[in-house]
Amino acid sequence: MPRPSKLSPERGNARTRLLEAAQDIIRSKGFAATTVDDLCKQAEVTKGAFFHHFDSKEALGVAAAEYWTETTSAFFAAAPYHLPDDPLDRVLAYVAFRRAIIVGQIAEFTCLVGTMAQEVYAISPDIREACGKSIFGHAATLEGDIRAAMQARRIQGDWTPESLARHTQAVIQGGFVLAKAGNDPDLARESLDHLDRYIRCLFNVPDEVEA
């Protein structure tokens, strides 16, 4: 709940500004290399404000993961890939959507919680937990469409909707790693093309002719 003050009316409160700075900076430098001063400078607040809102840098990490979960949940809920009538079309539209939003600088389209989880999984259980909830919670939003598609097309394999949903996230995260290692966003798109082909294969759908 933002509290506008007379001195800084429209710029939002310090907490939100710090969380948004965290998204930017941590995605480009990683969590450990991001200093509290970095965050304060970018958010244009002082350290007093930082430690008023967060008990520690680790607490900011947890809050940043939770904030990421909130904002991305809303973003994906409002996305157009839910529109098709056929559930399999919705699943494929999701993959196409994930591919379509790979634009701009690497730090702009990669995943905060994937980056943080990989980095701090062993040293901060709290941050790891918050990142895990974010990733697996998002994966779970795909299960319904996958299950409905399986039933509609009478598909029965030795895999589950839950498993395929998680796999989509693994491919997305892995694509980000390759894009970073090769400094080329196309590497992330490429893996989503393979994922699209895999899902069509699982559901016996012929590949679409690509434009």
Place this chain on the structure above:
Amino acid sequence: MPRPSKLSPERGNARTRLLEAAQDIIRSKGFAATTVDDLCKQAEVTKGAFFHHFDSKEALGVAAAEYWTETTSAFFAAAPYHLPDDPLDRVLAYVAFRRAIIVGQIAEFTCLVGTMAQEVYAISPDIREACGKSIFGHAATLEGDIRAAMQARRIQGDWTPESLARHTQAVIQGGFVLAKAGNDPDLARESLDHLDRYIRCLFNVPDEVEA
């Protein structure tokens, strides 16, 4: 080339010990959170030795990526997945091998260069470059078998051997990210099962009945 001294005959030289410590510690804490003192303590050498062998912490990062490339190259070259006569069998054996070596603690089976690339891609071009060479160099070792399998089975899709080889690495890296986020190695194995299924699908091979 280890240089045995009279004081420490069999323990290997400081450089190698530092590079091996780097593999362990960076895979569990990440590069930025790993301090020079951490490395020296684990390697049982002093800071003087560290900065004798490496100009900076960043230089150690580059050397660690290169050392990783050397040791893993030898490891995979000697692995049994090259044995099958049929090239597709070799590709599938590779995936099975990657699955089989997911054992023990997460930091023990995950990838140093994937972790480092994700973390430092924006702040250290040298480390990123070394990590990229490692990942894409390893991917390239799969291209021959994939290409041979395509020819042997007269497969022609809108994908290339290079692309599929990279995709295998994306799935592996993504599996590691999920395993870390969920604190469960099974998550990494699960994605390799999907990758196996995908490759069989691309080559029109029926799924094997799982044990």
Place this chain on the structure above:
DNA sequence: ATATACATACCATTTAGTTTGTATTTAGTT
């Protein structure tokens, strides 16, 4: 004799976190 491979002690800077102070908002009382 010289270069290599370390060890020891030290240093400047950076870093997360603290202390203290103050403007603004909210709640309670009259």
Place this chain on the structure above:
DNA sequence: AACTAAATACAAACTAAATGGTATGTATAT
């Protein structure tokens, strides 16, 4: 409606510890 008290949301200056790196010395190998 006016006043007060307490809580909130910051700002500024400071601190102790950690960190990457250096300066210097020494044993070993060539």
